[in-house]
Amino acid sequence: MQRKAYVPGVAMLLAAVLTACTGSEDSGSADDPLPGDAAATASTAEPGRYDTLPEPCGSIEHGTLDSFLPGIKQLTDEEQRQQAYEGAATQTYDTDRKAGCRWKVESATATDYLFVDFERVVSYDGAVSDDSKAQEVYGGKVEAADLPEPSPSESADESADDSTASPSDGTASGSASASDSPDSSNSPTPSTTASPTASETPASLQPRTLDGLGDEAFLDDALGTSRQRTVTVVFRTSNVIVTVEYEEQPATTTDVPDSEEMQDRAWKLAERLAESFDD
Numbered sequence: 001m002q003r004k005a006y007v008p009g010v011a012m013l014l015a016a017v018l019t020a021c022t023g024s025e026d027s028g029s030a031d032d033p034l035p036g037d038a039a040a041t042a043s044t045a046e047p048g049r050y051d052t053l054p055e056p057c058g059s060i061e062h063g064t065l066d067s068f069l070p071g072i073k074q075l076t077d078e079e080q081r082q083q084a085y086e087g088a089a090t091q092t093y094d095t096d097r098k099a100g101c102r103w104k105v106e107s108a109t110a111t112d113y114l115f116v117d118f119e120r121v122v123s124y125d126g127a128v129s130d131d132s133k134a135q136e137v138y139g140g141k142v143e144a145a146d147l148p149e150p151s152p153s154e155s156a157d158e159s160a161d162d163s164t165a166s167p168s169d170g171t172a173s174g175s176a177s178a179s180d181s182p183d184s185s186n187s188p189t190p191s192t193t194a195s196p197t198a199s200e201t202p203a204s205l206q207p208r209t210l211d212g213l214g215d216e217a218f219l220d221d222a223l224g225t226s227r228q229r230t231v232t233v234v235f236r237t238s239n240v241i242v243t244v245e246y247e248e249q250p251a252t253t254t255d256v257p258d259s260e261e262m263q264d265r266a267w268k269l270a271e272r273l274a275e276s277f278d279d
Contacts, residue, residue, distance in 0.1 A: 045123065048130030048239025050277070053118045057087045057101035059276065060116065060269070068114045068246060068265055071107030087114075096120065109255070115245040116273070122239070130239035138216060138236040141243075145220045145232075147207045205259050210235070210267070214242070214274045219267065221259055229257035233270040237277050244270045 062085055066072055075081040090100035100117035123133035210217040210233070217235035224230070228249040235242055246266045248257040 044126050045129035045132070048121065048134065050120055050238060050240050052096045053099050053120050053240070054276065055095075056099050056116045056118055057089050059101075059273065064269060064272075065103065065114070068269075069103055069105040069107075069112045071105035071110075071112065074107055075105075090117070097122070109251050110257070111249045111251075113245075113247040113249075115243070115247075116269075117243040117245075119241045119243075120239060121241065134236055134239040134241060135216075138234070138241055141234050141241070142209075142218055145207060145218060145234075147209065147218060147220070205263060213267075213271060217270070219263060221263060223256070223259075227253050227256050229259065229262060231259075231262045231266045233266045235270055235274060237274055240277065242270065242273055242277075244273070 065085055069084065072081060072084045075084060084103065084105050087101040087103040090102060092098050092100070098117075098119050100115065103112075103114040105112055119137075121130055121134035121137050123130050125133075205221065207220045207222075208218065210219055213233075214235035214237040217233065220230075220232040220234075222230050222232075226249070228247060230245065230247040232246075233244045244266050246262055246269075248262060250257060
């Protein structure tokens with residue numbers, strides 16, 4: 001009889017021990033998050049400011065297109081003129097990621113081309129933000145443009161001039177003063193870092209970075225062997241990169257498109273597009 005009473009006592013003791021251990025494990029898994037989960041949450045990067053893109057062919061007013069493409073006014077056929085204003089959308093598989101539009105119009109003196117491109121950059125790395133990825137993509141475009149480096153002496157001269165210049169004398173920094181003045185010499189020259197060259201183009205109109213346009217921007221200006229000039233303005237605003245490319249091919253090789261005039265138009269258009277993203 002004593003042996004039978006002893007066995008149930010041992011069984012009850014073992015059951016109590018097992019229940020206590022099981023309860024402790026369950027409570028730990030339910031209430032305590034895993035350290036790895038907390039680290040993953042903390043390292044998730046912020047998304048970009050923009051999650052869609054505007055329609056580029058409809059983003060430029062007719063009056064602006066008239067200045068870029070003077071041949072439009074020379075078209076006598078109303079249907080042809082309307083088609084010239086509409087432009088041609090570039091092929092894309094996702095208009096919320098990349099969208100562009102091209103215009104081409106011939107005039108009596110030249111053929112003018114305008115291209116506007118919007119690119120929304122998305123990072124697929126949870127530890128890298130969309131803005132950081134866009135900075136990387138933009139940096140690649142700057143590198144491809146191969147902008148000239150400013151010389152130390154000229155950088156010092158520009159710093160001295162900027163410290164004493166007034167917004168009206170064409171040397172003040174920033175795009176606001178340039179856009180307020182009708183004088184084209186104030187537009188994109190104020191916000192530049194240029195390098196001297198031996199070419200006929202003044203140093204102030206050489207390819208350079210631009211201040212006051214988006215988060216970062218640059219301007220490139222190239223004159224081809226057949227005297228066609230291509231002015232390109234690229235700027236980044238958060239996770240969107242915008243490209244404005246303006247080209248003019250003269251009807252005769254003796255004519256050379258005006259660098260300052262083309263840069264002024266491209267820069268002002270880029271500024272208006274940047275403002276539209278802020279609206």
